[in-house]
Amino acid sequence: xxxxxxxxxxxxxxxxxxxxxxxxxxxxxxxxxxxxxxxxxxxxxxxxxxxxxxxxxxxxxxxxxxxxxxxxxxxxxxxxxxxxxxxxxxxxxxxxxxxxxxxxxxxxxxxxxxxxxxxxxxxxxxxxxxxxxxxxxxxxxxxxxxxxxxxxxxxxxxxxxxxxxxxxxxxxxxxxxxxxxxxxxxxxxxxxxxxxxxxxxxxxxxxxxxxxxxxxxxxxxxxxxxxxxxxxxxxxxxxxxxxxxxxxxxxxxxxxxxxxxxxxxxxxxxxxxxxxxxxxxxxxxxxxxxxxxxxxxxxxxxxxxxxxxxxxxxxxxxxxxxxxxxxxxxxxxxxxxxxxxxxxxxxxxxxxxx
Amino acid sequence: xxxxxxxxxxxxxxxxxxxxxxxxxxxxxxxxxxxxxxxxxxxxxxxxxxxxxxxxxxxxxxxxxxxxxxxxxxxxxxxxxxxxxxxxxxxxxxxxxxxxxxxxxxxxxxxxxxxxxxxxxxxxxxxxxxxxxxxxxxxxxxxxxxxxxxxxxxxxxxxxxxxxxxxxxxxxxxxxxxxxxxxxxxxxxxxxxxxxxxxxxxxxxxxxxxxxxxxxxxxxxxxxxxxxxxxxxxxxxxxxxxxxxxxxxxxxxxxxxxxxxxxxxxxxxxxxxxxxxxxxxxxxxxxxxxxxxxxxxxxxxxxxxxxxxxxxxxxxxxxxxxxxxxxxxxxxxxxxxxxxxxxxxxxxxxxxxxxxxxxxxxxxxxxxxxxxxxxxxxxxxxxxxxxxxxxxxxxxxxxxxxxxxxxxxx
Numbered sequence: 001x002x003x004x005x006x007x008x009x010x011x012x013x014x015x016x017x018x019x020x021x022x023x024x025x026x027x028x029x030x031x032x033x034x035x036x037x038x039x040x041x042x043x044x045x046x047x048x049x050x051x052x053x054x055x056x057x058x059x060x061x062x063x064x065x066x067x068x069x070x071x072x073x074x075x076x077x078x079x080x081x082x083x084x085x086x087x088x089x090x091x092x093x094x095x096x097x098x099x100x101x102x103x104x105x106x107x108x109x110x111x112x113x114x115x116x117x118x119x120x121x122x123x124x125x126x127x128x129x130x131x132x133x134x135x136x137x138x139x140x141x142x143x144x145x146x147x148x149x150x151x152x153x154x155x156x157x158x159x160x161x162x163x164x165x166x167x168x169x170x171x172x173x174x175x176x177x178x179x180x181x182x183x184x185x186x187x188x189x190x191x192x193x194x195x196x197x198x199x200x201x202x203x204x205x206x207x208x209x210x211x212x213x214x215x216x217x218x219x220x221x222x223x224x225x226x227x228x229x230x231x232x233x234x235x236x237x238x239x240x241x242x243x244x245x246x247x248x249x250x251x252x253x254x255x256x257x258x259x260x261x262x263x264x265x266x267x268x269x270x271x272x273x274x275x276x277x278x279x280x281x282x283x284x285x286x287x288x289x290x291x292x293x294x295x296x297x298x299x300x301x302x303x304x305x306x307x308x309x310x311x312x313x314x315x316x317x318x319x320x321x322x323x324x325x326x327x328x329x330x331x332x333x334x335x336x337x338x339x340x341x342x343x344x345x346x347x348x349x350x351x352x353x354x
Numbered sequence: 355x356x357x358x359x360x361x362x363x364x365x366x367x368x369x370x371x372x373x374x375x376x377x378x379x380x381x382x383x384x385x386x387x388x389x390x391x392x393x394x395x396x397x398x399x400x401x402x403x404x405x406x407x408x409x410x411x412x413x414x415x416x417x418x419x420x421x422x423x424x425x426x427x428x429x430x431x432x433x434x435x436x437x438x439x440x441x442x443x444x445x446x447x448x449x450x451x452x453x454x455x456x457x458x459x460x461x462x463x464x465x466x467x468x469x470x471x472x473x474x475x476x477x478x479x480x481x482x483x484x485x486x487x488x489x490x491x492x493x494x495x496x497x498x499x500x501x502x503x504x505x506x507x508x509x510x511x512x513x514x515x516x517x518x519x520x521x522x523x524x525x526x527x528x529x530x531x532x533x534x535x536x537x538x539x540x541x542x543x544x545x546x547x548x549x550x551x552x553x554x555x556x557x558x559x560x561x562x563x564x565x566x567x568x569x570x571x572x573x574x575x576x577x578x579x580x581x582x583x584x585x586x587x588x589x590x591x592x593x594x595x596x597x598x599x600x601x602x603x604x605x606x607x608x609x610x611x612x613x614x615x616x617x618x619x620x621x622x623x624x625x626x627x628x629x630x631x632x633x634x635x636x637x638x639x640x641x642x643x644x645x646x647x648x649x650x651x652x653x654x655x656x657x658x659x660x661x662x663x664x665x666x667x668x669x670x671x672x673x674x675x676x677x678x679x680x681x682x683x684x685x686x687x688x689x690x691x692x693x694x695x696x697x698x699x700x701x702x703x704x705x706x707x708x709x710x711x712x713x714x715x716x717x718x719x720x721x722x723x724x725x726x727x728x729x730x731x732x733x734x735x736x737x738x739x740x741x742x743x744x745x746x747x748x749x750x751x752x753x754x755x756x757x758x759x760x761x762x763x764x
Contacts, residue, residue, distance in 0.1 A: 046652045061648030068652065288640020289661065301641045317648060319641040334641075 003039050004072070004310070007032075011102055011307045014280045019109045024279035033057065033282060033305045036314040043072035047313045054292045059303045059317035062252045065093035072311045073098040082138035084251040093251045095138070098311055106255040106308040107142050108149055110278050114258035115183070115212055115245070116150050118266050123178075124154040125171045127163065127186025127194065138251050139214065143185060150183070163190055165197040172203045172237070181208035184237060187215045192224050195232050204238040210262055211239050214247040240265075248275055248331055252316050254308035255281050260328060274328030280307045283329045285322045299323045302331060356486065357513045362525035365511045369481045370453045370529040372508035377450060377477040379505060385433040387503045388471050392428035395498040396421060402494065409490040410463045412591060413631040417463075420590060424464040427741040433475050436742045440476070440751045448755035450477040451531035454555075457523075457545065458492070459536040460485030462594040466492045468741070468750065469534060470510055474499075476754050479509035483526055489514055517541065520548070527552055532753045555753040557746055560704035561674065564598040564733050565692045565716055570709030571609045576617070579709060582734025584622030586707055587662075588630050589737035592677040595704040596736050599674055600682040602692035611685035615657055615664045623662040623679065632661040632679055642676035649673055650682075669695045689715055697723035704746070707733035 001009075010032050018024050037057030041048040046068050050058035064070060071078070077098040084093040097103065116122070124147055129137070131144035147154035157168040175182040182205060191213055211233055224232070226246075234241045242261035249256040257275040264271055277283045284293050285300030294300035302322035305315045321332040357365075376384070399406060399421040406421075407414045441448060454473045458466055466482060470492075473480045484492040492512050500507030515522040517537075527533050527549055534555040535542045546554040564586060570579040586598050603611045635643070647663050650656045654667030662679035669684040669691075686692045689712055696703060703725040708716045710732060717730040727747025731739065742750060 050648065050651050051656075059648075060652075061645040063645040063649055064652050067649065288635060288637065288644050291644065299637060301637065301644055317644050319645060321637055321641065 007036055007039060008102065008310055010035075011280065011310060012105065014307065015105055015109055015278075018279050019112075026279070026282075029280060029282060029307065032280075032307050033314055036307060036310070040072055040313050044070060044313060046070060053290070056305075057315050059286075059291070059305070059315040060313040061317045062093060062250070062319065065095060065252050066091065069094065069096060070312050071096040071098070080141070081136055082141065082251050083136040085137075095251050095312060100141075102308045102310055103254045104145060106278065106280065107145060110256050110258065111146060111150065113278075114260070114263050114276055115210065115247075117263055118208065119181070121150050121152050123175065123180060123182045124151040125168070125175070125182055125184045126154060126156045127158055127168070127184065127190035128156065129158045129161075130156040139187070139249065142249070142256070146185065158186070158190060163193045163197065165194070168194060169198070169201060172205070175205055175209070176203055179206050181206045181210070183210050183212065184239075185212045185214075188213050188224075188229065189215070191229060191233055192222060195224075195229075195236065196222075198236065202236060202238070209237070209239050209243070211237060211244040212247050212258075213244070214249060246275070250304075250316075250318065252309075252312075252318075253304060253306045254310075255306045257281070257283065257329065272325050274325040274330050276328055281305065283322070285324060285329070286317075291317070294323075297323050297325065299332060302329070356515045357522070358515070359519075359521040359525045362513045362515065362522045363528065365513055366453075366455070366481050366525060366529050369479045369509065369511050372505070373450075373452055373477070373479040375505040376474070376479055376509040379477075381437050381475065381477070382430075382434065384475055384477065384506070385430045385437070387499075387506045388433060388475055389428055389430045391495075391498040391502040391506065392425045392467075392471070394501055395495055396425045398494050398498060399425075399491075402490070406463070406490055407633070409488055410633070411636070412463070412633040415630050416589075416591065416633065419630060420462075420464050423738045424467050427738075428467070428471055429741075432741040433471075436472075436750070437475065439742065440749065440755060448757055451754055451756055452478075453481070453530045454478050454754065455481045455483070455526045455530035455533045457483045457526070457533070457535045457537065457541075458485055459538075459541075460487045462590050463488055463491045465536060465594075466495055468745075469536070470495060470499075472750050473754050474506065474509055476751060478754050481526060481530070482510065482512050483522075484512050484514050486514055486516060518544075523548065534753070553753055560595045560702040561599045561699060562596050562705040562707070562728075562736060563696055563699065563703065564601040564707040564736070565604075565686075565689065565696075565709070565712055566601060566614070566733070567604045567689060567709050567712040568606045569711035570733075571603070571606055571614060575709070576614075577621070579733065580618050580622040582732070583618060583707075584626045585630075585734055586736040587623065587681050588626045588632070588679060591632050592675075592679050592681070594737070596739070597677060598681065598707060598736060599677075600669075600672065600684055602669070602684050602686045602695060604688050604692070605685045611683050612655055612666045615655075615666045615683040618683070619657045619659055619662070619664055623664070624659050627659065627661045627679075635661075635678055639676045639678055643678060643680055646673060646675050646680055689719070692716070693719035693723060696720065696728070697725055700724045701727065703728040705729045705731065705736055705739075707731055707736040709733055 047060050052058050078096045080097045082095045126143050128143055129140055131140045134140040155171050157164050230241050233244050242265045245259035245262045247256055247258050255278055257277055259273055260276050261273050282305040284303045286303045287294050288301050299321055302318045302320040320334055322329050403414050403417050406417045456469050470480050482492055496510055496512055499510050532553040535545050536557040539558045542556045542558045603614050605611055650665030657664040665682045706728050720728050729744055
């Protein structure tokens with residue numbers, strides 16, 4: 001067996017044991033992260049150049065995915081390339097996959113646990129493009145898989161580059177009439193477009209309907225405060241706010257994190273709104289100077305060690321600001337970078353670098 | 355606390371009306387007042403160093419260094435020499451404009467000094483829009499002017515409002531004969547578009563760089579080179595336009611760029627983090643820093659200390675750092691290649707520091723490059739320009755004087 005195959009087995013075993021309801025020992029995950037990182041450092045020269053600081057393997061900054069191919073496999077074995085949004089190639093991260101098996105497994109188990117814990121399948125309404133219209137988007141890939149795994153039927157209401165308000169209205173009215181719960185899934189900016197376009201229309205979706213929103217705005221709609229959008233969605237669709245949850249994903253990652261409120265409501269527990277971190281993932285706010293974990297609930301920059309990133313790099317340093325809340329994480333948004341960067345930011349833009 | 359448009363309009367009117375009394379004083383009187391105000395302000399800074407450190411996010415020693423080196427240039431002789439220089443080469447006496455409004459950025463707190471003192475010297479009253487994140491020092495400057503002479507004090511006032519408040523910006527610009535804007539290129543362009551016929555004195559963002567030739571690295575000079583360069587990098591925590599982002603180093607048989615970088619870390623930036631400590635790192639910058647350092651390590655060599663890092667890498671592609679003592683050392687064969695790299699920065703290049711043996715040649719090369727407006731000076735002096743140093747390639751009085759048929763400037 002190759003080292004890769006052994007590692008893949010270990011990752012699958014970790015996710016499987018969680019799926020089977022077993023407790024996953026964080027020490028097992030941490031050993032796996034160490035071993036994965038060590039193997040990846042030998043396969044990916046860019047990652048191999050990073051020096052270890054402290055107890056954990058080094059984390060590769062997400063920006064490196066914009067400038068270099070980060071993959072443990074040769075380019076001819078690429079099966080799928082996911083790219084982040086952006087208008088120029090230098091702004092877009094690229095994540096190359098030779099095997100989507102682990103991505104699928106991690107995505108399915110996490111979504112089942114946090115988004116569909118109470119139900120095997122249901123009707124889906126997706127405020128995002130169909131996968132075929134956005135082949136390089138990991139989000140659209142994931143939503144298409146959700147349609148296969150969890151959908152009794154699915155309608156994509158983002159068509160030809162914009163939200164089809166007529167179709168969305170029709171789908172929501174049909175859902176109301178059926179009395180069956182639906183899941184409305186989409187990007188935050190698509191929900192804002194819906195808010196702007198639906199006027200006074202209100203919907204009363206059946207109990208157990210849920211909403212999953214994801215991503216930032218990236219200039220594609222006006223920006224709306226998270227709490228304000230949450231209230232607006234709840235009022236618009238008739239879904240309790242605790243059944244409206246945020247999904248956190250990134251092009252550079254293969255696993256997703258979900259807000260806890262829906263799952264807790266189903267379990268009959270109450271806790272602060274926070275992101276659940278899958279047990280095969282380690283999410284840690286770190287100090288920007290030392291890159292070591294911050295203490296307690298201090299704000300740091302979010303490092304994510306995602307074991308499902310088998311064929312790229314497991315240990316990723318993001319630019320997101322985050323803090324721990326109880327057993328989860330609160331992501332406070334992408335660091336703006338602009339305010340105190342002195343004179344360099346405008347020059348970056350002028351010179352087209354970084 | 356921010357001011358609304360009515361407050362801005364009232365203060366602008368009062369500043370405008372103060373111009374006659376200011377211009378009635380002789381330039382010698384104004385120079386004397388300003389020098390006195392600078393001395394007063396220097397004392398005040400010492401007393402409020404902790405508050406200024408908090409307000410500016412610079413360390414206390416850095417606040418004191420910045421105030422000392424900036425206010426130390428405000429001396430009567432320099433100001434009078436500048437006034438004479440401004441009238442030289444003109445057939446007619448130049449007279450001051452009626453009023454200047456200034457929009458400051460928040461990255462370098464002492465930037466308000468020259469932008470206020472120079473107009474006042476020439477008899478131009480000034481209304482300053484301070485950065486909403488840093489008002490303490492401009493308030494102290496105004497108080498020092500008031501304390502020195504009532505006419506001087508009346509000729510400068512402050513307003514604070516959020517960037518992009520169009521009504522306030524209009525009120526600020528209305529009575530002004532020119533508007534001076536420090537800020538991002540977007541800010542400058544947005545305000546410029548709304549000014550109509552009122553002249554804009556633009557101070558857009560940019561970057562600076564340094565060059566160390568072979569002589570700077572020889573045994574006799576390398577110690578000074580390291581000390582000077584460290585000061586240029588650490589001053590204002592590399593937040594300003596005059597802070598070097600990249601240092602082009604001419605490699606020699608004895609010295610590679612990486613050797614020099616290691617010595618710069620050990621003998622320069624490391625010790626300076628004790629004598630002039632870095633201020634607190636905003637998390638947003640920290641996030642950019644983590645990305646920049648990681649890329650530096652992937653694409654070259656990273657030498658990191660507790661509060662600084664040096665990226666040793668090729669000249670291209672340049673990865674601009676977030677500042678805060680994160681600098682690039684790029685090896686070059688010699689001055690020609692450094693000049694070529696500097697030229698590629700173009701009009702965004704603000705200042706180039708060079709060693710004593712290279713500065714004349716480099717200055718000549720810059721004049722012929724796409725970056726002719728860059729100000730060239732000795733390394734170690736990048737962050738402490740003299741009072742009469744040009745700004746953005748233009749004389750420091752640019753926009754403050756207009757041709758006059760008679761001498762109002764006594």
